[in-house]
């Protein structure tokens with residue numbers, strides 16, 4: 091699979107030292123812990139999990155905005171570490187949650203979109219203008235909107251600007267970190283439809299992060315569920331939603347409130363202990379919240395079950411899978 | 417059913433913005449009424465009007481603002497202060513709106529009771545501990561001594577709910593109480609609100625932009641657009657047969673697992689919520705509406721679809737069914 095993979099990460103790990111106050115020793119936060127996967131070109135890997143589980147850290151590692159503590163990132167078959175910044179920018183681009191924070195308020199939209207081209211240092215004026223027009227057009231912004239400032243646009247239009255800027259170098263891969271989380275549902279739908287259309291038309295590969303499982307289900311071909319820095323389940327999208335196997339995946343799915351009246355609010359069964367990346371529990375890191383934990387879950391790390399359905403790290407799944415292997 | 421809160425024809429102008437334009441809302445005892453709509457539709461301003469907490473420079477007019485049978489529209493700040501936190505309480509999306517970072521959870525919770533009821537300290541502490549346990553916080557004794565920043569977002573939201581309940585309010589107004597939380601925590605907090613309501617007979621006015629939340633928790637729904645309630649109905653009726661083009665549009669935008677195929681686009685509403693000025697006439701939604709026609713620039717009739725189901729639109733109730741036939 092390796093040669094077809096647009097993104098491949100191997101044993102990826104990232105720690106942070108977090109100061110606890112004036113006198114306490116700094117703590118180690120393991121934000122991403124031994125993560126490996128490959129995303130085939132042209133597909134969409136959705137990444138879900140609660141806040142603080144390491145989604146944005148993973149995105150920034152893959153974008154080369156953060157150095158891994160250990161492990162490798164390969165983009166389009168090439169090692170990211172040591173790759174020239176400009177070459178990297180031509181391959182992979184980000185779209186972040188808050189378009190307002192990521193757009194310079196003092197610059198006009200056209201200038202913002204042209205920045206990646208100018209940074210390359212190899213494009214002539216005419217080519218830059220042509221590419222900017224093309225990118226604005228692709229995302230549904232008019233020439234007139236190109237002459238405005240970010241504050242003069244709506245939230246949805248600003249996210250279109252961020253997408254145009256990501257596309258202007260014609261990258262193969264786009265990393266979307268909660269691209270619709272700050273938007274109203276009607277605008278979210280517009281942006282999701284646009285991203286889907288762009289992927290089809292341009293043959294893009296996405297790493298698509300969201301805390302909204304319904305959004306991920308709509309756009310992703312495969313879904314990775316993260317918990318405290320690890321991917322605890324990774325399965326093709328339809329199978330994951332039809333038969334989630336990890337108890338955490340099940341809890342996440344159960345907590346999606348679909349607009350169906352009469353069902354009430356589900357009991358997710360997770361209790362009120364919150365995960366803390368500075369204090370990762372021994373054994374299975376999910377065990378303190380797991381409604382179906384076995385005795386061994388608090389002491390033994392679960393093995394990775396990798397079968398026809400997908401990948402899961404859970405003792406329960408291992409027990410169920412065992413007879414089939416025997 | 418007795419109306420706990422009755423708001424008739426509420427209008428709020430802030431500078432040159434008509435933030436709320438003739439909204440009527442009734443919340444019955446023991447009932448959850450959800451206000452839903454995109455941001456900027458006037459949900460928060462409607463709620464703040466009831467609490468007497470409008471931003472400076474707002475002008476409020478209303479024909480009726482009745483709480484527990486008493487007209488409170490003419491109440492001054494002193495009288496409102498006595499009601500707030502006592503018989504009506506409000507919780508916000510951001511718990512730190514209500515929590516003071518400089519004081520412990522315990523001292524803030526007991527202060528509410530001491531101010532409104534003059535309850536002795538020891539008794540107030542007992543009540544605070546009891547309520548923290550009630551909202552599902554383990555080790556309430558420990559939490560009472562902690563500062564807000566020492567708690568997770570979900571815990572803070574629970575503390576805020578417990579604090580809102582200190583004086584046994586009859587009405588709870590919750591403005592996007594779970595919007596900033598993880599879905600897992602959101603489910604826990606909403607379950608808690610539903611349980612508390614059943615046990616305490618609270619009336620709840622819950623503001624959200626999430627139709628999933630509405631479907632699961634509301635008894636009645638009012639859909640707001642550009643400062644008006646454009647459709648209002650019992651929850652089951654609204655989801656079974658939405659009539660307003662805005663309600664219908666919103667529903668098609670929501671991704672529902674298993675409902676829309678991956679290669680098919682979601683429904684969407686073009687454009688954005690307009691900011692409307694006081695002289696505005698016609699339907700506020702007409703620029704985005706797929707059904708708009710000439711009459712939509714005139715006076716829009718408020719029509720009855722069925723018992724308790726109201727529609728503010730030029731289309732005749734039942735148009736959806738007729739069109740499908």
Ligand SMILES: Nc1ncnc2c1ncn2[C@@H]1O[C@H](COP(=O)(O)OP(=O)(O)O)[C@@H](O)[C@H]1O
Pocket residue numbers: 106107108119120121139140141142143144145146147148367368
């Ligand atoms: N620059 C940083 N310095 C210290 N800790 C960080 C930094 N970035 C992220 N973290 C920590 O790493 C963990 C994962 O964070 P993040 O990747 O942002 O999660 P998510 O995007 O899933 O919410 C959190 O505990 C967070 O506090």
Ligand SMILES: Nc1ncnc2c1ncn2[C@@H]1O[C@H](COP(=O)(O)OP(=O)(O)O)[C@@H](O)[C@H]1O
Pocket residue numbers: 430431433434435453454455456457458459460461462471691692
């Ligand atoms: N403090 C304020 N000053 C001026 N305008 C405001 C203020 N608060 C709200 N508005 C305006 O009032 C309208 C309704 O806002 P709001 O009630 O906050 O909407 P919602 O809660 O539905 O998102 C919007 O047009 C908004 O811009």
Ligand code: SF4
Pocket residue numbers: 660661662699700701702703705706707708709712716728729730731
């Ligand atoms: S009044 Fe007209 S524009 Fe407004 S929602 Fe109804 S049909 Fe659409």
Ligand SMILES: [Mg+2]
Pocket residue numbers: 145146147
């Ligand atoms: Mg993040």
Ligand SMILES: [Mg+2]
Pocket residue numbers: 459460461591
């Ligand atoms: Mg609001």
